[in-house]
Amino acid sequence: AKAQPDGYTLLIATQSAMVFNAVLRKKLPYDPLKDFTPISMLFDTPTYLVVTKSLPMRTVSDLIAAAKANPGKYTYASLGAGSSHHLLAEMFKRKAGIDILHVPYKGSSNASTDLIAGQVDMMFEGGASSLPHVRAGKLTALASTGEKRTEIMPDLPTVNETLPGFHANVWFGLSGPAGMPEAVVTKLNREVVRILKQRETHDKFFELGVELLPTTPQEMADRIRTEIPEWRAVVEAAGIQAE
Template sequence: MIPRHLLLRGLAAALALGAVAPLTLAQPAKPIRLVVPFPAGGATDLFARTLSQKMGEKLGTTIVIDNKPGAGGSLGSDLVARAPADGLTLLLATTSTHSIGPALGGKLPYDTVRDFTPIAHVGNAPSIMLVPNDSPAKTVKEWIEYAKKNPNQLNYASSGNGTIVQLTAELFKAQAGLQVTHVPYKGTALAIPDLISGQVQVMFDSLPTGMPHVRDGRLRALGVTTLKRSPLAPDLPPVADTLPGFESNTWFGLYGPRDLPAEVVARVNTAANQALNDAEVRAKLTTLGIEPVNSTPQQFSKMVAADLAKWKQIIVERKIVNE
């Protein structure tokens, strides 16, 4: 007969094993699908591929990138919102999908708060304020003075209505009290030639696409849209030095479907933060113009709520529509 104390010890061990069995990501049998709601080759896709390998190592599995572009990121986001809450389908969301999209007031097939579980804020991509090389302004302060002397005579370029590029410029106009006309393009790449030639007088472009033209001497950068100097462009002063509090970032963050178990959220969050602390990952992200961010799910949720409120205020006040 087995002694009673050994039976009790065995029962306790069995109960302990049973307590952890439901944790899907303890040793996932299947690869994790990371949905990128934008096309392959773009900034979000490249970020996902940079992060996924090291993050998969931390989780003990493979992370497969699944590009599902369309409808401003809502097609891929909806796929994740409808996925089982088992930790095997995740979303790499951005400012466009979870801050600007819902703020524009269009019909989305999901609620960005109710239908997703925030996991981690993983990166920020700041923009830079670009002007033609022959612009009379050499600083942000000088450009504001220049625009105030020429109300409704200057133009700013954007990558289209309702984009982060337009909203950043409108935030700038609102805080500086400027009257500058919006000229939308189908992407900033198409706007660059007109900015170089002076047909438009300013644009807030991403660091990776804007800085090559600055280094080549075709454009002048006046400032960066972070609150403090960015390690990605340490020589550029923040626009916030002239307009206190001015900030605009394209953020990247991990979400799961609603009701994702807390244990799964904690495990994925830890893996993401560990991957972002890897020197090789950080170096690759720097080349993409992205600053790695470590966060808790609670910090991520709070940041997105504040970002949504900021852009919604600008969208309503400036009567911005996504045409």
Template structure:
């Protein structure tokens, strides 16, 4: 007659022990190294930002945060890997606009859902692009470039870091707003794209600051404008494209994400650590060296930001009739 109560009591004890164990584990987090997936190859802006953050978090959290570069397919390979990881706080993803907004907005066949499969931790930094042209192109301003492209429909080409890259979408938005016809020439990454522009294979490119400055400073490329809503702190002398084409804003962003289902207290701890280190002068200087500006947000603000970016780029992709499958 006492069997049922005895079993019930035993189950309650086990449940209590599991709860205590779970709380203790969460309080001890992190107790082993954390992997940060950067879904781009080594050497680019995302990699640089990710490594700066990983080193700062290593010092702040007291455990090693290891960058794991998983580049390919405009960021979708590494992002998919992160979406499938265990939601225990030991795998994080450096999210960027291409795999987390542009590709999902395009309707591309992805093995992840950028909203459903990730828990936002917070925005880390943003980076404007620089509109550059080969010096042989007879233009010195955005107005000049628009006039030239209008006079030569289908004859002015622009480089990008690949189909679905931010560099492409910045140019596609430019085309839409300026009502010009320019030809897209995709390359396998920002390095090859800027090299091709310097060589004169293509005429126009929206590139990262660190990628183009060595060439603008020596006259091998001509900088016309930056792609943010307001003038860049890194390039204060350059106007924005938006000063000529209102509504043009194409900014790279870097955000820390975790697999959906990661415990909220782990998300909170990671957000607090990220906000603290990104707010230091040391990290701000390091980010500036790779062309990024600190831009911290809460998890809730990041979630809203991603939704807004999805809506924005969905309109551009549809209007430009783009497909990235």
């Protein structure tokens, strides 16, 4: 944020840094909307609602019905309070009208190990971490969290198909410091978009379930501006206190 705005210092702008920090921290040393120049989104990826193999659920409707019949019985793993995993599950709870218990972990590998072992029941997890276990028959995938079905798993429904309005992808973008010259932003955007549209780039990220997302700088800015109040509402509804 404090670098020279000459186009030579850039930031991989994550959703966590630009949106989640804005709603989970009382004070930030930067302003996500004022201190950076958006260049382009890079990619977004849904997370996957996966359950331990011993549970009989095969659809989101199965899970919701079981949770409603047994309030407080089922547990979900996250990577800690305020993580995207936590916020997604809280949004799911609110949309579905269910009571499931939060079990925070310090890392994805520990959470996945316990999920496979049946120590916890479910998790919203990224494709790179969850899909290998799904393919190996160690976990059951019920749905993805994108607005539409994924290219890598087109037969897997979205949560949105059962709970209309529920969709949330994790995203990454490219930003520079505030005050970058328009000509520099235009050139960087043009090159980033060109690279993202190459077939080789698509094929490299396909197996991870990553959906490439070339955009204009304005589209990236609009997404950040829109998501901050949306996620703030989720945090407030879940009773999560800003630190």
